[in-house]
Amino acid sequence: MRKYVIMGVQGSGKGTQAIRLCDGYGLEHISVGDIFRWNVQHHTKLGAQVKRIMESGELVGDELVETVVRRRLGEHDWNHGFVVDGFPRNDRQAEFFLESFDIDGVINLEMPDAEVARRVLSRRFCSQCGLDYNLIAHRPEAEDRCDVCGGKLVARADDNPEALAQRLADYHAKTAPVLALFERKEFIVRVDATQSKEDVFTDIVDQLGLPAAVVTSN
Numbered sequence: 001m002r003k004y005v006i007m008g009v010q011g012s013g014k015g016t017q018a019i020r021l022c023d024g025y026g027l028e029h030i031s032v033g034d035i036f037r038w039n040v041q042h043h044t045k046l047g048a049q050v051k052r053i054m055e056s057g058e059l060v061g062d063e064l065v066e067t068v069v070r071r072r073l074g075e076h077d078w079n080h081g082f083v084v085d086g087f088p089r090n091d092r093q094a095e096f097f098l099e100s101f102d103i104d105g106v107i108n109l110e111m112p113d114a115e116v117a118r119r120v121l122s123r124r125f126c127s128q129c130g131l132d133y134n135l136i137a138h139r140p141e142a143e144d145r146c147d148v149c150g151g152k153l154v155a156r157a158d159d160n161p162e163a164l165a166q167r168l169a170d171y172h173a174k175t176a177p178v179l180a181l182f183e184r185k186e187f188i189v190r191v192d193a194t195q196s197k198e199d200v201f202t203d204i205v206d207q208l209g210l211p212a213a214v215v216t217s218n
Contacts, residue, residue, distance in 0.1 A: 010168075021213075040054075124155055
């Protein structure tokens with residue numbers, strides 16, 4: 001059983017690399033962001049709460065995040081292990097995590113803030129079908145129009161320079177003590193996330209000492 005935490009600032013590719021690890025090694029991807037997005041899309045009570053917070057440009061509160069992760073891990077559907085994405089976000093949550101699970105490694109995807117801004121502010125999604133785009137890596141065939149349904153492409157309400165700057169400042173302030181704690185107690189893999197997706201994945205696998213992945217996703 002393999003149990004990993006993947007960390008990295010918004011836009012560093014955490015979700016992409018977590019999914020590849022899970023596909024390749026039979027692990028369960030536990031993404032706080034995906035859980036919140038599902039609730040927003042399905043108009044649940046939790047989703048309405050998260051949407052209000054996101055539109056204000058702030059991060060979802062630590063207590064709410066911790067509750068969601070506790071509940072998800074409590075389902076115990078991760079027979080071969082898991083990759084947690086988006087948690088822990090402070091030293092108290094990190095302590096809880098270390099006390100509850102024998103973590104095999106912490107993957108930290110490192111990226112300069114300027115590159116984060118370039119990537120995040122290029123994100124778009126279809127206002128009709130919800131398909132994600134990126135004007136750097138995944139441009140639509142017709143400008144500002146979805147390739148699938150023709151819907152208008154728009155930016156997320158919180159993908160603007162002011163909100164991003166606030167999120168980055170908050171992330172760095174909270175993440176520094178978490179990384180310091182994991183550095184003392186756990187094995188941290190530090191990866192340059194400005195590399196190509198393939199090179200980032202290869203770097204992660206090599207540093208973790210994993211065998212070749214059985215299955216990988218693009």
